[in-house]
Amino acid sequence: MFEKLFAGGDTNSLTMDAPHPASLLDSGVQGVISRPIDRVEGPLKVSGTATYAAEYRLDDMVHGVLVGAKIGHGTVESIDCDAVKLMPGVIDVVIDFDTFIRNSQQGGETNAPTQGVKEVDYFGQIVAIVLADSFENARAAAQALPIHYTKKDGHYAFEEHRDEAEPCQDSQVQGYYKQGDVDKALAEAPVTLDVTYVTPSQNSAAMEPHASIAVWNDDALTLYGSYQMPTSDAEQLAKSLGVPKDKVRIISRYIGGGFGSKLGIAPESVAAAIASRRLGRPVKAVMARQQVFDATVRRSNTEQRVRFAAGTDGRLTAVAHNSLTSNLPEETYFEPVGICTHFLYSGENRSITHDQVTLNILLSGSMRAPGEAVGMVGLECAMDELAETLGMDPIELRKVNDPDRDPEQDVPFSSRQLSRSLEEGAKMFGWDQRNRTPGSRREGEWLIGIGVSSAARSNMLQQSSAKVEIHPDGSATVSSAMTDIGTGSYTIMAQIASEILGIPVERITMSLGDTNDPPAAGSGGSWGAASAGSAVYLACERLREKLAAAMDVDVDVLTLKDGMAIGDNRQKAISDLVGEGMQALGEIKPGKNEKLHRQASYGAHFAEVGVNAVTGEVRVRRMLGVFAAGRILNAKTARSQCLGGMTFGIGCALTEDLIHDQRTGKLVNRDLAEYHVPVNADVPQLDVHFLDERDIHANPIHAKGIGELGICGAAPAIVNAVYNACGVRVREMPITCDKLLAGLPPV
Amino acid sequence: MHFTINGRSYEADIDVRTSLLDLCREHLELTGSKKGCDHGQCGACTMLVNGRRVNSCLTLAVMHQDDEIVTIEGLGQVGNLHPLQDAFVRHDGYQCGYCTPGQICSAVGMLDEVKKGWPSHVTGDLHDAELSDAEISERMSGNICRCAAYPNIVDAIREVAGMGDRDPVLKTAAEIGA
Structure with missing residues (x-):
């Protein structure tokens, strides 16, 4: 997608076909990389002056309020707009049954999502937008809008339709994998386990609701949106609207959280764009929180059957992880539940499969660590159960099954510190204090237990680019269509440029989140820092060459620090070398290296919980995450990413549960009072410990993804701790009091 | 009006x-x-x-x-931040930043409530509310942070309230010889 933009440009492009052992981040002397510096945009955020999507003020702007269908399956026969148009302040009701998108698009797709909304496939599907001179007038009219439907029977209940599941087929992720003979291995093994874990649908529940302001200038659209991947989102939007992609610009400077829910365009974007085109005025459409729940994206519910065959020494001979998930009709995305089961543990006989049940409930798509976040609940809780069956320490069981090479493809790991994470974590957390017998440690009303889980998350690199300019005054600007969704991109990209160019971070201006800047993969799948960061690295590498040439020294002897260039016993200010200014583009592309090695980040989670012996209430008392994810680019923001992931794990284990009415498909708990995300009082002191690591196979900055690693394994560590505390094994998430009460020991 | x-x-x-x-x-x-x-x-x-x-x-x-x-x-404004705004920056008491203005305003109000001796759900002695981690977490639970900067938010508030650093609950890498 970058060819046109870069044709003839001065681009330093690298395709990762081979390892990249040397890194300018190791030879740089600015001393800023990896340091826990404060976020560069921090003062804007704490003073309320960072501008989010709905906060741009445009002349003559119209307020749009979206209207969702109030049936779960059927047809919109008519919408009576006439009376509503007479309500105070109402400007128009815009209906476009063919062009409105039925659901959000998945991340990274370059096509339009499923379009057409006359046929209703789920409760809350957006079918109209009401426009008025104020939010209050638009809201009142939207609530009053009469819509007439013909209802059809719908598939709302997973249990009723689970036997109709079809094998998953998706171009991006393997749905079916079989190796050896699992059944034979299970029949012959001295020790086996066969358990089924269930996780419910979940919602990302980012704090900022999805929002778009659309404004047309002749035939070109600018959309201020809350989007994680503006480059591909602009293509999705252009295709949805039937306009050339170079006529769509998306601006997403600040994004109030995404966690996957803003990877692809959501219904408000197309509705705002169509309404704006029709009215010839800017239109602002902000989803109500209930609409975010009803009509954006959920993580699929899962049913996971996990089977292990093992020797009495704990060595696995068979690993089977067979999952059921759900999605809307015609959607090929599936929650890749077994994604890390492919490479986490050894065992020559393997079966990792995914089947999908078609339901008339909201689109399922990516939520933080699609696959691992819930798939590791099945895998890692089953490992805990197997350890108990074997009478073996759960850490020891994991260590004896930590393979030297990828157990499915005959390739080495690029870097892997699973066992070391478990060992160091065990010492730091006090694993030796764990109950030998579940339920045997009690403090007053509270039963106390400790649990462990491995952490693993596949590492990805995505094509990305960035431009770096050094100005005549020696300051610099980094620009890219990369985003910062709270991850720290603004800061780490500035740190990379600072380290290589020897220009202090305070003198670097960041421009992110605008598709007018060089294209980038955006934020998703934990690839953002490595991908966009490598693009910055490559641009700066080219600038170093140019600075060396301007100074007439060999680039290998050039040292850049605090705005000065030093080499050949000469010293010059960088500002004196750049003339009218100097710029370069950097571009990274994934290559053969991702096939030559299995790339993933690893770690270990430890949790201590208290289970109230009287009420069954579970409180997390402390948690530790030990992580190895290549170079840590900023120790402060990386830690925060991990804290966030671990807290998502608390929600997954204990509170989060999207419930759809099985008779109507209506989402029952569609707000933040009823869908329970962890609050401050649910989260104790969490600790994060990073292991030193460089991954030379991943990219030139030697970093791997970290935004999702913190959730991968966090929930099962808690679930295993609950069992250790009270001896009740809950296999259906979340662990609410009712699931524990019957099994608790007598008070 | x-x-x-x-x-x-x-x-x-x-x-x-x-x-x-x-x-x-x-x-x-x-x-x-x-x-x-x-x-x-x-x-x-x-x-x-x-x-x-x-x-x-x-x-x-x-x-x-x-x-x-x-x-x-x-x-407070950029260049003239309120102590809590400044502490949120240094302790990374946010990520995406969307809940942050509410968290900070809430923390200002909350500290004043404690100063006035107003008890909370976790206050042991209803006549003597004293700030603690549990009090901060309880009283700040009306402000959701999905990015989950909660431990850092508590640290930022602790600092401004003059409570000092938390006690470490873990052994350090040096202590275990790692």
Whole structure:
């Protein structure tokens, strides 16, 4: 997608076909990389002056309020707009049954999502937008809008339709994998386990609701949106609207959280764009929180059957992880539940499969660590159960099954510190204090237990680019269509440029989140820092060459620090070398290296919980995450990413549960009072410990993804701790009091 | 109608249905206060009304013509940050930043409540509320942070409240010889 933009440009492009052992981040002397510096945009955020999507003020702007269908399956026969148009302040009701998108698009797709909304496939599907001179007038009219439907029977209940599941087929992720003979291995093994874990649908529940302001200038659209991947989102939007992609610009400077829910365009974007085109005025459409729940994206519910065959020494001979998930009709995305089961543990006989049940409930798509976040609940809780069956320490069981090479493809790991994470974590957390017998440690009303889980998350690199300019005054600007969704991109990209160019971070201006800047993969799948960061690295590498040439020294002897260039016993200010200014583009592309090695980040989670012996209430008392994810680019923001992931794990284990009415498909708990995300009082002191690591196979900055690693394994560590505390094994998430009460020991 | 916000006078002709939050965001160009749920469930809209923290999405603007209203913009500005704003930056008490103005306004109001001795759900002695980690977490639980900066938010508030650093609960890498 970058060819046109870069044709003839001065681009330093690298395709990762081979390892990249040397890194300018190791030879740089600015001393800023990896340091826990404060976020560069921090003062804007704490003073309320960072501008989010709905906060741009445009002349003559119209307020749009979206209207969702109030049936779960059927047809919109008519919408009576006439009376509503007479309500105070109402400007128009815009209906476009063919062009409105039925659901959000998945991340990274370059096509339009499923379009057409006359046929209703789920409760809350957006079918109209009401426009008025104020939010209050638009809201009142939207609530009053009469819509007439013909209802059809719908598939709302997973249990009723689970036997109709079809094998998953998706171009991006393997749905079916079989190796050896699992059944034979299970029949012959001295020790086996066969358990089924269930996780419910979940919602990302980012704090900022999805929002778009659309404004047309002749035939070109600018959309201020809350989007994680503006480059591909602009293509999705252009295709949805039937306009050339170079006529769509998306601006997403600040994004109030995404966690996957803003990877692809959501219904408000197309509705705002169509309404704006029709009215010839800017239109602002902000989803109500209930609409975010009803009509954006959920993580699929899962049913996971996990089977292990093992020797009495704990060595696995068979690993089977067979999952059921759900999605809307015609959607090929599936929650890749077994994604890390492919490479986490050894065992020559393997079966990792995914089947999908078609339901008339909201689109399922990516939520933080699609696959691992819930798939590791099945895998890692089953490992805990197997350890108990074997009478073996759960850490020891994991260590004896930590393979030297990828157990499915005959390739080495690029870097892997699973066992070391478990060992160091065990010492730091006090694993030796764990109950030998579940339920045997009690403090007053509270039963106390400790649990462990491995952490693993596949590492990805995505094509990305960035431009770096050094100005005549020696300051610099980094620009890219990369985003910062709270991850720290603004800061780490500035740190990379600072380290290589020897220009202090305070003198670097960041421009992110605008598709007018060089294209980038955006934020998703934990690839953002490595991908966009490598693009910055490559641009700066080219600038170093140019600075060396301007100074007439060999680039290998050039040292850049605090705005000065030093080499050949000469010293010059960088500002004196750049003339009218100097710029370069950097571009990274994934290559053969991702096939030559299995790339993933690893770690270990430890949790201590208290289970109230009287009420069954579970409180997390402390948690530790030990992580190895290549170079840590900023120790402060990386830690925060991990804290966030671990807290998502608390929600997954204990509170989060999207419930759809099985008779109507209506989402029952569609707000933040009823869908329970962890609050401050649910989260104790969490600790994060990073292991030193460089991954030379991943990219030139030697970093791997970290935004999702913190959730991968966090929930099962808690679930295993609950069992250790009270001896009740809950296999259906979340662990609410009712699931524990019957099994608790007598008070 | 007339409003006093951040010590400044504003005139606005607004609908009786307009919330205090929408007055600021949609009419007065004060977009620092955020709308996360519009139902008083998330706390992103928290402002100080006559010194007390309020979910501004749950109260109508017309009810506040005689009140002193402080939003995040009034607490401090870039280059002149309030101590809590500054502590949030240094402790990384945010990530995406969307809940942050509400968290900070809430923390200002919360510290004042403790100072006045108002008890909370976790206060042992109802006549002697004293700040602790549990008190901070309990009293800040009306402000959801999905990025989950909670431990850092507690640390930032601890610092401003003069409580010092937390006790480490873990052995350090050096202590275990790693």
